[in-house]
Amino acid sequence: MQTQEHPDTYETDTRSGGAGRRLLWLLVALAVLxxxxxxxxxxFPAQTPEAKGGGSKGGASGAGKGGAPGGKGGGQKQPVQVYVVQATNLADEVAATGSILAEESVVIKSEISGKITSLSIREGQPVRKGQLLLSINADELQSNLRKQEYNIKLFRDQERRQRTLLDKEYISAQEYEQANNQLLTAQADLQTLRASLAKAYVRAPFDGVLGLTTATVGTYVSPGAEITTLSKVKPVKIEFTVPSRFSSLVRTGDPISITDEASNKKYEARVYALDPQIDPVSRTQTVRARYANARNELRPGAFVKVNLQLSQTADALQVPTEAVIPEATGYSVYTVQKGKMVPKKVKIGVRSDRLIQITDGLAVGDSVIRTGILQVKPGDAVKVTK
Incomplete structure (x- = not known):
């Protein structure tokens, strides 16, 4: 037996479902709103008439009675610090980094092979020019030298007899020349042996200070073997480079100031030589100065900071570095005129870590803003503070 659903019940359910969906959409819309x-x-809070600049009458009267001081808009004056431009002496300097070099430096090497028979190297101690540093076994050379001296005595006697016979015309001139040539050749060989024997005794080529060594008596050395170093450290050289645009301004005799990185002490030296060529890669010129170094203050190989003074200007205009604002088209500064900020375009010259030279755009007595630059705009009222 089939049961037939009543049509009124179906219609009621359909109406209930539609009402539920409408209620759901209404709740979503209310949540979004x-x-x-x-x-x-x-x-995004709404601004009151007072905040908008006193749009109402009450706001206008309030600004006149107890409102904040300022212009028509009622804004406060921005506190700033200024720098009053003055004419000062300016030294045009080039800052560079340099290295200390020994006045003379050489690596002591052996020119012949053999065992070291005596060693007079005192590490780190000064030596005089010509002082014996070490000697190498030269017994064989000395034996050959004595042998050659005996040969020369024999050849000299033969040459003397041949000359007597030539004077009496008992021999030809050719026979005498052969004997004389034999004597001269033996004398040349003797000089060669003496030169070789001198290489067995290594001496200091100049006054200086010896370096460290690992050689000892009995060490076998070969030609070219490094034994120690010798450096002349009084005076010392300072080598540094300057940009090529300054090469025409550097002269021999120019004073430089050097600062030792280790001790932070300053020393004065003078330029004595300039490389005649500009480095094509770095576009710099190498310069060397000399310092007496009487107390061994500077050591070869040390790193130093160099300041080279090129020229001096008596009436230069300078401002603090923080007052100059770089822009896409150049540089500008903010000045104070009649209590308001006025920007000015400027051209800069020599600069240091604290000051920048102004070559155009400012005059003596101008007040340049150095603090609060980011908080002011052209035309804003400012208050100068100390």
Whole structure:
């Protein structure tokens, strides 16, 4: 038996489902509107007439009686510090980094092979020019030298007899020349042996200070073997480079100031030589100065900072580095005129870590803003503080 659903019941259910969906959409719409209202109130509050600049009469009268001082808008004056431009002496200097070099430096090497028979190297101690440093076994050379001296005595006697016979015309001139040539050749060989024997005794080529060594008596050395170093450290050289645009301004005799990185002490030296060529890679010129170094203050190999003075200007205009604002088209500064900020375009010259030279755009007595630059705009009222 089939049961037939009543049509009134089906229609009632359909109406209930549609009403539920409409209620759901209504709740979603209300939630969205509430969220938008919250965002508007939280992040975009409405401005009052007073905040907008005194749009109402009460706001206008309040500004006149007890409002904040300032211009028509009622804004406060921005406190700033200024630098009054004055004419000063300016030394045009080039800052560079340099290295200390020994006045003379050489690696002591052996020119012949053999065992060291005596060693007079005192590490780190000064030596005089010509002082014996070490000797190498030269017994064989000395034996050959004595042998050659005996040969020369024999050849000299033969040459003397041949000359007597030539004077009496008992021999030809050719026979005498052969004997004389034999004597001369033996004398040349003797000089060669003496030169070789001198290489067995290594002496200091100049006054200086010896370096460290690992050689000892009995060490076998070969030609070219490094034994120690010798450096002349009084005076010392300072080598540094300057940009090629300054090469025409550097002269021998120019004073330089050097600062030792280790001790932070300053010393005065003078330029004595310039490389005649510009480095094609770095576009710099190498310069060398000399310092007496009487107390061994500077050591070869040390790193130093160099300041080279090129020229001096008596009436230069300078401002603090923080007052100059770099722009896409150049540089500008903010000045104070009649209590307001006025920007000015300027051209710069020599600069240091604290000051920048102004070559155009400012005059003596101008007040340049050095603090609060980011908080002011052209035309803003400012208050100069100490």
């Amino acid at each position: 509430a969220a938008l209202a919250f965002i508007k109130i939280k992040y």
